[in-house]
Amino acid sequence: DIQMTQSPSTLSASVGDRVIITCRASQSISSWLAWYQQKPGKAPKLLIYKASSLERGVPSRFSGSGSGTEFTLTISSLQPDDFATYYCQQYNSYPRTFGQGTKVEIK
Amino acid sequence: EVQLVESGGGLVQPGGSLRLSCAASGFTFSSYWMHWVRQAPGKGLVWVSRINSDGSSTSYADSVKGRFTISRDNAKNTLYLQMNSLRAEDTAVYYCARNDSSGTGGAFDIWGQGTMVTVSS
Numbered sequence: 001d002i003q004m005t006q007s008p009s010t011l012s013a014s015v016g017d018r019v020i021i022t023c024r025a026s027q028s029i030s031s032w033l034a035w036y037q038q039k040p041g042k043a044p045k046l047l048i049y050k051a052s053s054l055e056r057g058v059p060s061r062f063s064g065s066g067s068g069t070e071f072t073l074t075i076s077s078l079q080p081d082d083f084a085t086y087y088c089q090q091y092n093s094y095p096r097t098f099g100q101g102t103k104v105e106i107k
Numbered sequence: 108e109v110q111l112v113e114s115g116g117g118l119v120q121p122g123g124s125l126r127l128s129c130a131a132s133g134f135t136f137s138s139y140w141m142h143w144v145r146q147a148p149g150k151g152l153v154w155v156s157r158i159n160s161d162g163s164s165t166s167y168a169d170s171v172k173g174r175f176t177i178s179r180d181n182a183k184n185t186l187y188l189q190m191n192s193l194r195a196e197d198t199a200v201y202y203c204a205r206n207d208s209s210g211t212g213g214a215f216d217i218w219g220q221g222t223m224v225t226v227s228s
Contacts (some may be wrong), residue, residue: 034211044222
């Protein structure tokens with residue numbers, strides 16, 4: 001199974017900050033990586049697919065980069081609505097696997 | 108509106124069974140592979156199972172293989188998860204999710220709201 005490791009696990013930031021979350025795969029997944037946002041009590045929401053493509057309707061302050069085993073999710077200017085938990089997921093092979101999540105908290 | 112709505116969760120004793128349903132609307136259900144993903148209380152997302160568009164191919168996480176069965180009824184636009192021999196560690200919110208092979212290459216672009224399964228005596 002491909003292991004996905006996110007860092008950090010928790011991040012404290014202020015509105016307007018630039019935030020970077022890293023995701024590392026235990027083996028190459030090419031660009032088959034997605035990022036999801038989840039708020040408490042809600043279903044995950046797709047933000048980024050194919051490592052760097054922005055899902056329709058997602059604000060442009062979200063961006064993704066990377067390929068192979070190293071990936072990043074960047075929020076260029078953190079907004080109040082962005083405080084949530086973020087998960088990366090590989091869809092290169094089965095079983096599909098997720099990172100453990102990064103909780104973005106208010107500083 | 109594109110939508111997935113899960114149902115069927117509840118409290119069940121260890122060793123018991125439960126069948127979850129996921130009703131799809133707003134899109135051509137029979138064209139999409141579908142998945143089940145679960146989330147234990149306070150924990151992260153874990154993939155459970157997937158089924159292809161016509162139901163002829165399935166796969167499972169090792170933790171549920173032999174106990175859970177995924178299926179679908181394309182005439183009813185509904186996805187199912189039959190869960191047998193339930194254990195305490197199966198306690199979680201269960202989400203169904205749409206696999207968008209054409210647009211995103213396989214990311215999960217639509218999710219249901221989730222249904223809670225609690226396994227406890």
